[in-house]
Amino acid sequence: MASFTTLTSLFVLLSLLSYANSGSIGVNYGRIANNLPTPEEVVQLLKSQGINRVKLYDTDSAVLTALSGSNISVTVALPNEQLSDAASKQSFTDSWVQSNIIRYYPKTNIESIAVGNEVFVDPKNTTKFLVPAMKNVYASLVKYGVASSIKVSSPVALSALQNSYPSSSGSFKTDLIEPVIKPMLSFLKQSGSFLAVNIYPFFAYVANTDTISLDYALFRDNKGVTDPNNGLVYKSLFEAQIDAVYAAMKALNFDDVKMEITETGWPSKGDENETGASADNAAAYNGNLVKRVLTGSGTPLKPDEPLNVYLFALFNENQKPGPVSERNYGLFYPSKEKVYDITLIREGLEADPNNGSKSQVVKTPVPSPASVVGGGVEESKVVNTWCVANEKAGTEQLQAALDYACGEGGADCRPIQPGATCHNPDTLAAHASYAFNSYYQKKARGTGTCDFKGAAYVVTQHPKYGSCKFPTGY
Numbered sequence: 001m002a003s004f005t006t007l008t009s010l011f012v013l014l015s016l017l018s019y020a021n022s023g024s025i026g027v028n029y030g031r032i033a034n035n036l037p038t039p040e041e042v043v044q045l046l047k048s049q050g051i052n053r054v055k056l057y058d059t060d061s062a063v064l065t066a067l068s069g070s071n072i073s074v075t076v077a078l079p080n081e082q083l084s085d086a087a088s089k090q091s092f093t094d095s096w097v098q099s100n101i102i103r104y105y106p107k108t109n110i111e112s113i114a115v116g117n118e119v120f121v122d123p124k125n126t127t128k129f130l131v132p133a134m135k136n137v138y139a140s141l142v143k144y145g146v147a148s149s150i151k152v153s154s155p156v157a158l159s160a161l162q163n164s165y166p167s168s169s170g171s172f173k174t175d176l177i178e179p180v181i182k183p184m185l186s187f188l189k190q191s192g193s194f195l196a197v198n199i200y201p202f203f204a205y206v207a208n209t210d211t212i213s214l215d216y217a218l219f220r221d222n223k224g225v226t227d228p229n230n231g232l233v234y235k236s237l238f239e240a241q242i243d244a245v246y247a248a249m250k251a252l253n254f255d256d257v258k259m260e261i262t263e264t265g266w267p268s269k270g271d272e273n274e275t276g277a278s279a280d281n282a283a284a285y286n287g288n289l290v291k292r293v294l295t296g297s298g299t300p301l302k303p304d305e306p307l308n309v310y311l312f313a314l315f316n317e318n319q320k321p322g323p324v325s326e327r328n329y330g331l332f333y334p335s336k337e338k339v340y341d342i343t344l345i346r347e348g349l350e351a352d353p354n355n356g357s358k359s360q361v362v363k364t365p366v367p368s369p370a371s372v373v374g375g376g377v378e379e380s381k382v383v384n385t386w387c388v389a390n391e392k393a394g395t396e397q398l399q400a401a402l403d404y405a406c407g408e409g410g411a412d413c414r415p416i417q418p419g420a421t422c423h424n425p426d427t428l429a430a431h432a433s434y435a436f437n438s439y440y441q442k443k444a445r446g447t448g449t450c451d452f453k454g455a456a457y458v459v460t461q462h463p464k465y466g467s468c469k470f471p472t473g474y
Contacts, residue, residue, distance in 0.1 A: 023293045023307035025344055026053030026073075027331065028263055029063070033317040035334040039066035042314070045336055046072055050345035055262060055310045057117065059100035068107040075262075075310075076100065077114040078137065083126045086115070086133035090140070093133070097140040105146060112151040113137055114262065118198060120160050120176060121385065123457040125448050127176075130154060131183045138191055153188065153196040155262040158203075158241060159385045159445070159460070161248060167301065168229040170244030171251055175446045185254040197245055198263035198312075201237040201285070202276065202325075203460045207472075209275050212237060218266075218281060219288035232300040238264065238289065243301040258305065264289070265312035267325035268339050273464065277325050283340035286311055286331070287355035294346045311344075323461055385458050386470055387440035387450035389432035401452035402432040411438035415468070422468035432456075433463060437470050 029042065037045070043066045046054060055075040056063060067074055078086060078096065085092045101110055115134045119126050134152050141147035158164070160181070162173045172181045188195055205217040215222040217237045225234045234240040242259065249255055266285035270277025289309065298305040316330035316339065330339055342355050349355055389398055406413035415422035416431045424430075436456040443449040450458045463470050 022295060022297070022346075023309060024053060025051070025290055025293055026055060026075075026308075026310040027051050027344075028055045028057075028310050028313045030057055030313045030315070030317050030320075031060070031063075032320045033315065033334065034319060036315055036317075037334065037336060039063045041336070043067055043070050043072070045332070046070075046314075050348075053111075053310070054314075055114070064100075064104045064108050064110075067109075068104065071109065073109050073111045075112045075114055076110055077117060078133070080116045080119060080122050080124065080126050083116050083119070083129040083133045086136055087129035088132075090136050093136040093140040094143060097137065097144060101141070101146070101150065102144050105150070110150055112153060112193075113141075114196065115152060115154045117155050118157040119154060120180070120447055121157055121458045123390070123451055123454065125451055127180055127447055130180055131187060134184065134187055138187075147191070151193040152191060153193050153260075153262075154184070155196040155198050157198050158200070158245070159458075161244060164241060164244035166225075166227040166229055167232070167234065167240045167243040168227050168247050170247035172248045173444075173446070175444075177252065179447075182252060182254075185249060185252065185257055188257050189254060194258040194260050195245070195249065196260055196262040197242070199238060199241050199261055200264060200460075201241065202266050204237060204241070206273075206275055206277075207462055214276060214281070217276070218284040219292055220284065230301075234300060236292070238292075239299045242307075243299050246299070246301050261307065261309040263310060263312040265329045267328045268316075268330075269328040270325035271323045274323060274325050274461070277328070279340050282329075283342055287342035290342060290344055291349055291353075291355045295349065322459075325461075385445055385460055386463050386472070387433075387437045387456050388459055388463050389429045389436060390455055390457050391429050393455040395428060397453065397455050398428050398432045401455040402428070402435050405432075405435040405439045405452070409435075409439045410442065411435045412442075413438065424468075430468075434468065434470065437463070441471050 036042070039062045047070065052071065053073045054067070057077050058079060059076045064074070064076070082096070086096065101113070104110065115137055116126065116130055119130045134154060138147060138152045141150055141152070160172055160176060162171045164170050185195065201217045205212050205214065213222055216225065219236045219238070222235060225240060226232070227234070242261070245259065246255065249257055266282040267274070267277040268279040268282040293307045293309050296307070297303045298307060311331065313329045313331070315332050315334055316328050318327055320326040332338055343349060343352060405411040413435050414420060416434050417423060422434050432455070436450065436452060440450045450456050
């Protein structure tokens with residue numbers, strides 16, 4: 001009997017050790033829709049699926065009240081629109097923290113605050129307010145005695161990178177480094193927080209289907225990508241993109257700052273030009289990702305750092321603007337039915353080892369530098385961005401911005417002249433979009449170069465008008 005007990009204890013210990021570096025799975029609960037379940041129903045859905053971490057995009061009272069006593073860890077958000085006030089007035093963040101955090105905490109287990117979201121691509125140019133706002137929010141948490149329990153960060157889009165291939169050469173955009181990246185990383189380090197990053201291999205795949213294989217994007221079996229600088233082999237684009245961010249931080253001497261992936265996902269439906277958007281691929285991506293996170297270790301560059309990931313998103317949101325894909329990232333329909341069948345907890349993986357994928361996830365090997373093999377490397381590229389016209393700006397503002405871009409701005413407007421390749425469709429919005437993007441690309445996609453006083457905004461899907469193809473760089 002003693003021998004059996006010893007063997008049982010040893011088995012349990014080995015099982016725990018095998019998951020020692022495994023991470024966590026949470027989900028983004030967005031609400032840009034008019035047909036979603038009540039917050040109380042959503043909390044019950046989260047519990048039924050074993051989801052114990054949720055990220056919000058605001059501090060909605062009904063949602064935070066519903067989450068009270070649920071034992072679900074919550075990330076809340078201070079929206080971009082409030083960054084200016086938060087940066088300029090400590091009294092504003094004191095009031096905000098008191099009304100939106102202290103009022104609910106600790107019954108609602110708020111674990112972090114996202115100050116803004118993808119601020120560097122915010123068309124309203126709120127970047128300069130970001131770090132001061134983060135510092136003021138933190139100071140307010142200190143004032144109320146909760147700073148040791150609630151972290152402060154700000155989700156950053158992967159487009160903040162100047163370069164992401166190979167991963168070891170990852171670097172931040174030069175125009176962001178001194179004004180905001182270094183100050184933000186310094187704050188995160190000093191406050192013991194983490195860098196929050198939104199990573200979507202889907203965008204990179206759609207923009208580069210000729211060089212990125214679908215299997216590599218979906219964690220399926222593939223020949224992998226070898227980093228020529230350090231010999232590390234990547235079996236998924238997701239991990240390669242994470243390590244590009246780690247490398248970018250290391251280049252600035254902040255390689256000891258931890259990271260969380262605050263958004264990632266794959267759409268179950270998309271427009272005709274959104275290659276790869278399907279329910280099968282979404283199930284493969286999210287299913288394989290969950291298995292990778294819950295049963296694996298860290299990335300090739302940081303094997304001992306667990307992957308903590310928030311899937312995007314809980315529901316399909318029918319009022320989100322943009323391409324069809326934007327309304328089809330959900331794990332669930334508003335009816336609470338699954339869009340595709342995957343598990344989100346480790347125990348569920350025992351019943352379905354492939355977790356909804358037709359091809360099993362492959363664990364990433366970590367070879368020695370001596371194992372570098374030349375040739376046959378699938379190239380992964382940085383997520384590209386483009387600049388397009390904001391038709392809501394009105395005809396007068398669009399025309400003035402177009403005139404500036406094609407004149408003093410130095411954009412290449414020859415392709416939109418009569419008889420040229422991008423003249424059709426002959427509309428102000430189409431011509432302005434081409435000119436704005438030309439200016440944006442010529443300025444190396446620098447912060448604030450896609451604004452034109454609100455007449456333009458940044459997109460991550462390659463814009464196309466008829467046979468006209470927008471340039472990605474000059």
